[in-house]
Amino acid sequence: GENVEQHPSTLSVQEGDSAVIKCTYSDSASNYFPWYKQELGKGPQLIIDIRSNVGEKKDQRIAVTLNKTAKHFSLHITETQPEDSAVYFCAASGNTPLVFGKGTRLSVIA
Amino acid sequence: ETGVTQTPRHLVMGMTNKKSLKCEQHLGHNAMYWYKQSAKKPLELMFVYNFKEQTENNSVPSRFSPECPNSSHLFLHLHTLQPEDSALYLCASSQAPLLAVYEQYFGPGTRLTVT
Numbered sequence: 001g002e003n004v005e006q007h008p009s010t011l012s013v014q015e016g017d018s019a020v021i022k023c024t025y026s027d028s029a030s031n032y033f034p035w036y037k038q039e040l041g042k043g044p045q046l047i048i049d050i051r052s053n054v055g056e057k058k059d060q061r062i063a064v065t066l067n068k069t070a071k072h073f074s075l076h077i078t079e080t081q082p083e084d085s086a087v088y089f090c091a092a093s094g095n096t097p098l099v100f101g102k103g104t105r106l107s108v109i110a
Numbered sequence: 111e112t113g114v115t116q117t118p119r120h121l122v123m124g125m126t127n128k129k130s131l132k133c134e135q136h137l138g139h140n141a142m143y144w145y146k147q148s149a150k151k152p153l154e155l156m157f158v159y160n161f162k163e164q165t166e167n168n169s170v171p172s173r174f175s176p177e178c179p180n181s182s183h184l185f186l187h188l189h190t191l192q193p194e195d196s197a198l199y200l201c202a203s204s205q206a207p208l209l210a211v212y213e214q215y216f217g218p219g220t221r222l223t224v225t
Contacts, residue, residue: 004152034213043200043216044153045112089153097143097166098214100153 002027004092006101013080014109021104023090024072030094033066033073038087038103048075080108113137114217116201122223123191131186131220133201139215141206142184144176147198147219159184160206191224198222 031052036044091098158166159178175187205212
């Protein structure tokens, strides 16, 4: 079955800097890669996703890149703000239920 | 607000109690999911319902019993739980039948503590 590894587990950045979170997956049949943001006391919120026919997708300050050959995908957050502080999860799926990474706790220091 | 609501938000129960968690989605989806979220572990998929039919049961102990009376409502019935069952229980929904290829939306979760 699918296995998703996520790094780093914690990340601290200064406000205004960029943050990058990386995930690798094992199943070459996976074709859908969402990213979720979970704030304290809330459920995970879908913030961006990418499908295997696309290499990069942007939405304002966040972007996701996908390298199918290497089986890895990354989340990029530019101009970080204190409200970006949360736990971020990557996931992968190929017509099967999503398999999640263990999460990255991002702290943006003002 | 994602359109998926869960009640109660917090629950404390003894090991001999019976309680139920409720989830409702207002998104017109037809697939619903239960997940368990424990500290320092990945999200664990417990059950999947697709058009009210259970399509996935990830070796969940029988002390957890799901029920899906229609595509908008999902319940998780709990009985004789163990302290290690304490966790955040998350409900999610999506379009079906391709399940996870469609965007999945989560509720806020029920924080369960078993004493």
